[in-house]
Amino acid sequence: MIKKLMKGTFVFLMIFSIMFSYFVNPAPVIAKTDAEETLGDKQKELEDLRRQKREIESQKEETKKQIQAKKDAIAQAEKDIAQAEKDIEEAEEKIVASNKKIEGLKEQTEKIMKALQQLQSKNVYVEYVSDASSITDLVMRISAIEQITSSNQKNLEELKALIKQNEQLKKDLAEKQKYLEKKIPEYQSAIESLYGNLESYDMHELDIDTKIKTAETNVKMYEELSKKIFGTIKKDALIIELMANSSWLKPLIRGTVTSPQGYRTHPVTGQKYSFHSGIDIGGNSEGTPVYAAAGGTVSGIVPFYYCGGNMLYIDVVVDGKPYTTYYYHLLTINVKVGDPVDHNTIIGTVGGGPRAQAAARAAGKKIDTCSTGAHLHFGVKNGFYSAKEGTPASKVIVPPGFRNAKGYSWTTRTAFYK
Numbered sequence: 001m002i003k004k005l006m007k008g009t010f011v012f013l014m015i016f017s018i019m020f021s022y023f024v025n026p027a028p029v030i031a032k033t034d035a036e037e038t039l040g041d042k043q044k045e046l047e048d049l050r051r052q053k054r055e056i057e058s059q060k061e062e063t064k065k066q067i068q069a070k071k072d073a074i075a076q077a078e079k080d081i082a083q084a085e086k087d088i089e090e091a092e093e094k095i096v097a098s099n100k101k102i103e104g105l106k107e108q109t110e111k112i113m114k115a116l117q118q119l120q121s122k123n124v125y126v127e128y129v130s131d132a133s134s135i136t137d138l139v140m141r142i143s144a145i146e147q148i149t150s151s152n153q154k155n156l157e158e159l160k161a162l163i164k165q166n167e168q169l170k171k172d173l174a175e176k177q178k179y180l181e182k183k184i185p186e187y188q189s190a191i192e193s194l195y196g197n198l199e200s201y202d203m204h205e206l207d208i209d210t211k212i213k214t215a216e217t218n219v220k221m222y223e224e225l226s227k228k229i230f231g232t233i234k235k236d237a238l239i240i241e242l243m244a245n246s247s248w249l250k251p252l253i254r255g256t257v258t259s260p261q262g263y264r265t266h267p268v269t270g271q272k273y274s275f276h277s278g279i280d281i282g283g284n285s286e287g288t289p290v291y292a293a294a295g296g297t298v299s300g301i302v303p304f305y306y307c308g309g310n311m312l313y314i315d316v317v318v319d320g321k322p323y324t325t326y327y328y329h330l331l332t333i334n335v336k337v338g339d340p341v342d343h344n345t346i347i348g349t350v351g352g353g354p355r356a357q358a359a360a361r362a363a364g365k366k367i368d369t370c371s372t373g374a375h376l377h378f379g380v381k382n383g384f385y386s387a388k389e390g391t392p393a394s395k396v397i398v399p400p401g402f403r404n405a406k407g408y409s410w411t412t413r414t415a416f417y418k
Helices: 001-025 039-121 125-130 134-195 207-231 354-360
Strands: 255-259 262-264 274-276 279-282 289-291 294-304 309-318 322-331 346-352 377-382
Touching: 039 134, 039 207, 125 279, 134 279, 207 294, 294 322, 309 346
Parallel strands: none
Antiparallel strands: 255 279, 262 274, 279 377, 289 346, 294 309, 309 322, 322 346, 322 377
16 A cells, blocks of 8 residues: 555656646747748748848948948048148247247347446446436336336247247147047048948858849749649648659769869959858850759749859759759859759750850849859759858758869769769
8 A cells, every 4th residue: 555655656746747847947949940841931031031121221321320420530530630730830830930039039138138238337327217307207217127128038938938839739739630640540441341241151142132032032932832732822831842852963964073162262352261152063165054953943043143143043852851952153044933843954054154244244234253264053052942041051062963072073964973
């Protein structure tokens, strides 16, 4: 009986401790994987991008105000420097003028003193004083002589003080000028810092407007697929359910890896530790057909981007796993968003050279500034394309079937490196 009671008490305590632990420390929320992503998640992602754009616009306005404030500070500093230079010149002129007056007063004082000495030696001074008609006249005559000498001495002292004051003013203005000249480069540096955005790890990273546009077409594509499969826009429909299964092939019949995936010094900008989000494939002239590396659905097109030229994204599912394949520096794009593709679909042609540049100029569009010649930039990312997050290094993988090494070549689309 006691054993049964103890056993029951033990079970009760175990259950209580488990329940208590659950309520005190609830189970952590596990983020959805790419395979669990739904159409509703894609729609929310689009709204997040739009909100992000509003925040960016607000930050831009604040940055513009800060830039203007620094520009105003520079303008004021330059104005103060000019005024200080003018004040220094005026102070120097005052010093010169004061020095001339001092010299004049010195000469005048010396003449008076010599005259007094002569008067005293000839007793003229005594006669002048003693010739006074009254005591009052006597005091006035003595006072007059004293005033002549003391007045000159007072003027001399005042001029000396003025010279000292002007010299101090000149020194102060020179210090102020030096300070302002030092502040201007600091203001200019601050402006450059405000103007400059943080360098993206990948030059191909899309700006916010392009991300929104791509996300809008992306959501529209999945909504159309949902209506086609389920007859309605099913927000909880898994994206992976809307895609077809496939396998991997090379995107070009032949080619050579000219720049592997990973961190490198950018060949155009010279930026060190720039992340290269795919492999560059050379050895083909512009206009060479580019095939889909795996069957799937076109999820995004970015035409005439400043770094990447014509850019194409295709969502694929291989062995039950979601991936995004992307193809940059295309001369032409032969598909549109929402199109289904397979291994035999020619999705575009190789660009990146003078023909692609000429086509961009003819269309009045931006030219591709990140290409040094005809090639295809081909990349693969774990998960379906997310305009919100772009292509972070953590999700970019070496394209299946490729050796991630410069010089690796092949002559057939089925040539896999194992």
